[in-house]
Structure formats: structure tokens, C-alpha cells
Amino acid sequence: MIAKRSRLGRQRSHEPTEPASLNIIMTIPRADDSTPSLPIIDPTPYLPAIPSSPTLAEERARTAKALHEACRDVGFFYLRVDSFLSKDEMDEVLDLGREFFGRSKEEKEMIGLDKSDGVRGYQKLHQNITQGKADHHEGLDLYAPNPYPSRPKTETGDTTRPLRPLEGPNLWPSHPEHFRSKMETWIEKMKALGTAVMHGMADGLGMTGEEWDRLRGCVEESFWVMRVIGYPPLPPGADGISCGEHKDYGCLTLLHADPIPGSLQVRPRSTSSKAEEWIAASPIEGCIVVNIGSMWELWTGGYYPATLHRVVHTSPKYRVSIPFFFEPNFDAQVGLLDAARRKAGEEGRDDEVKELGGRVYGEYLLEKVGGNFKY
Numbered sequence: 177m178i179a180k181r182s183r184l185g186r187q188r189s190h191e192p193t194e195p196a197s198l199n200i201i202m203t204i205p206r207a208d209d210s211t212p213s214l215p216i217i218d219p220t221p222y223l224p225a226i227p228s229s230p231t232l233a234e235e236r237a238r239t240a241k242a243l244h245e246a247c248r249d250v251g252f253f254y255l256r257v258d259s260f261l262s263k264d265e266m267d268e269v270l271d272l273g274r275e276f277f278g279r280s281k282e283e284k285e286m287i288g289l290d291k292s293d294g295v296r297g298y299q300k301l302h303q304n305i306t307q308g309k310a311d312h313h314e315g316l317d318l319y320a321p322n323p324y325p326s327r328p329k330t331e332t333g334d335t336t337r338p339l340r341p342l343e344g345p346n347l348w349p350s351h352p353e354h355f356r357s358k359m360e361t362w363i364e365k366m367k368a369l370g371t372a373v374m375h376g377m378a379d380g381l382g383m384t385g386e387e388w389d390r391l392r393g394c395v396e397e398s399f400w401v402m403r404v405i406g407y408p409p410l411p412p413g414a415d416g417i418s419c420g421e422h423k424d425y426g427c428l429t430l431l432h433a434d435p436i437p438g439s440l441q442v443r444p445r446s447t448s449s450k451a452e453e454w455i456a457a458s459p460i461e462g463c464i465v466v467n468i469g470s471m472w473e474l475w476t477g478g479y480y481p482a483t484l485h486r487v488v489h490t491s492p493k494y495r496v497s498i499p500f501f502f503e504p505n506f507d508a509q510v511g512l513l514d515a516a517r518r519k520a521g522e523e524g525r526d527d528e529v530k531e532l533g534g535r536v537y538g539e540y541l542l543e544k545v546g547g548n549f550k551y
């Protein structure tokens with residue numbers, strides 16, 4: 177997934193958002209004084225079926241505050257998921273991805289993008305394009321079901337023309353066995369996790385119950401996207417990019433990746449940062465990496481700007497990553513939330529909330545997916 181805007185945000189704070197002793201937010205030690213760190217946030221108080229307790233409100237307030245500060249200041253954070261996903265579950269999906277990419281070229285190409293609607297299915301090495309340049313990875317792209325199920329292919333009922341982007345079915349590998357059922361379980365879990373993080377973010381912005389109900393309504397039929405990505409090591413002499421720098425289009429990206437340090441890199445928001453400064457968002461056991469996308473930027477008028485990131489995978493090991501893009505409903509109208517304006521006002525930062533206009537998410541997505549592939 178790529179987004180082509182490359183505006184850099186404003187000054188960010190490099191300070192931890194809470195004392196580490198609370199065990200809700202800690203920070204990764206900085207490589208040196210100028211390298212910022214990413215917060216670690218525990219979403220447990222917002223997870224489904226969490227029992228009510230006398231301390232729940234207080235725990236939620238801590239998580240909500242941490243989410244707010246991370247989204248306002250960094251745009252990337254670690255989410256502790258070990259109370260929601262077992263290590264076996266987390267390892268299994270990466271192993272299934274690795275097994276799929278290990279199958280023959282012919283077998284993988286049997287479910288190539290051209291066999292569905294041009295955007296769902298397997299994309300071979302260098303087929304994905306970011307900022308006009310081919311990425312050094314292969315991948316399997318899966319989306320929520322066809323958003324136009326009731327429409328005939330054309331007004332005249334012609335069924336011979338090619339499918340429109342997103343109109344086709346997902347293409348699932350027949351090997352490894354259980355790939356589909358395990359990934360479908362993962363998708364359901366990621367949707368629940370995405371909703372929990374949205375709830376915490378709504379509280380972090382100080383939304384009323386009614387405001388949260390409206391926001392939840394915008395994501396409850398999430399037009400999610402999931403990519404299973406395989407990164408061979410960059411060959412010597414390559415220009416050094418496995419996935420070019422970009423911001424994500426949507427709402428929340430929930431990324432689970434092989435435990436290989438250094439490959440995913442985040443551009444700090446500080447306007448004073450040097451042109452080549454990137455920080456590593458290296459995997460931490462029991463955590464996934466979360467970042468916000470352009471839809472949150474619209475909801476908050478830029479108070480939560482989407483953050484640039486890229487992948488430079490030089491380790492000799494083949495790397496598998498599974499970003500799950502928890503997105504708004506296809507027909508959701510996304511625009512500035514009153515709560516974002518209020519929150520920035522309370523913090524004396526009204527000038528950081530801009531009128532960026534609104535978008536229908538599905539229309540925005542269709543504009544983006546068209547430019548992603550080289551056929």
C-alpha cells in the first residue's frame with residue numbers, strides 16, 4: 177500500500193509519554209541522544225470481553241492518554257498484544273507466509289493479480305510500485321469483500337468486461353494447507369484489535385459516548401486490507417530500498433513481522449531532523465507495530481499526521497511481514513472531528529488543526545490502488 181504525499185509534520189516531543197514504572201508505556205532506549213524512541217502501549221483495558229473492575233476506568237484513561245500522545249507526537253507505536261494473541265498464533269501466520277513464498281513461481285502466479293480484479297492476489301517481485309519505483313518484495317494482497325456486490329458489471333448487464341478494481345474475489349493459495357482458515361482467524365482478531373485501538377483513541381481525544389458511537393459506525397464495516405509480504409534480502413548493488421518511503425492511506429496499520437531488526441524504518445517528524453535520519457521500528461516480542469494513516473490525519477485536521485516510513489531489508493534472511501490495514505467503511509465520509517478541535521484547543525495548539533476537507537474513504541482508496549502496480 178502506498179500513499180504518495182510526503183509532507184513532513186511539525187516538531188515532535190522525544191519524551192516518554194508516561195513513567196515506565198506504570199508498565200503501560202515504556203520507551204525503547206535511544207540509539208543516541210538524537211534518536212527518538214517509539215512508545216509501547218498496552219491496549220488490554222479496551223480489548224473485547226475485558227471484565228469490568230474497580231480500576232478499569234483508570235486503566236483505560238492511562239491507555240487513552242498514551243494513545244493520544246503517541247498519535248500526536250510520533251504516529252507510530254508498539255502495541256502489546258500478548259494478552260490477546262499467543263506466541264504460537266503469531267509465529268504461525270508468519271510461517272504460513274514463508275511457506276507460501278517458498279512455493280514455485282508457477283504456483284504463485286496461478287493466483288496473480290491478473291486472475292482477479294487487478295488488485296487482489298499475488299504480486300511478483302518488483303510488481304509493487306512506490307513513488308514511481310519498483311519495490312523489492314513479493315506479496316499477497318487481500319481485501320474485504322467486493323464493495324459493489326449488488327451492482328451488475330455494467331449498466332447493460334454485460335458480464336464479459338474485465339472486473340473493476342476491488343470487484344473480484346480474494347485469491348487464496350491452496351498450499352500451504354490451512355493458509356486461508358488461519359489467515360481468516362487473524363483477520364478477525366485484527367479487526368477486534370483495530371476497534372479496541374479506535375475506542376482508546378476516541379477516549380484519548382475526549383469524545384463523548386455519542387461521538388464515539390458515530391466514529392465506531394464509520395469503521396464497523398471496515399474495508400480492511402491485508403498484505404502478506406515477502407522480502408528477499410536486497411541484492412548487492414541495489415539502490416537500497418525494499419519498500420519506498422510512504423504514508424499509509426487509511427486509518428490504522430497493525431503490522432506483524434519477522435523478528436529481524438532494522439528493516440522497518442520511520443522518519444521522525446521533527447522538522448529539524450537531518451534529511452537522512454530514520455529510526456528503526458524493530459520488532460519486539462509480544463508486540464505489533466501500529467501506525468496511523470491519512471484518514472486519521474483528516475479526522476484530526478493534521479493534529480495526528482500520518483508518518484513516513486520505508487523498508488530497507490539488508491539482512492541475509494528472507495523477511496515476512498503482515499500489515500493489516502484497519503480502514504474505514506468503504507462509504508464512510510471522513511472529515512474533521514469536533515473532538516480533535518476541542519482537544520487541540522485544550523492543549524493550546526489550535527493552530528495545528530487545519531481544514532483539510534473531507535473524503536469518502538472508498539473513493540480515496542480507488543484513486544490510490546490504481547497507481548500501485550506494474551502489470
Ligand SMILES: O=C(O)CCC(=O)C(=O)O
Binds near residue numbers: 177439
Ligand atoms: O513490511 C513492512 O514492515 C511495512 C510495509 C508497509 O509499510 C506497507 O505495506 O504499507
Ligand SMILES: [Fe+2]
Binds near residue numbers: 177423424
Ligand atoms: Fe506502510
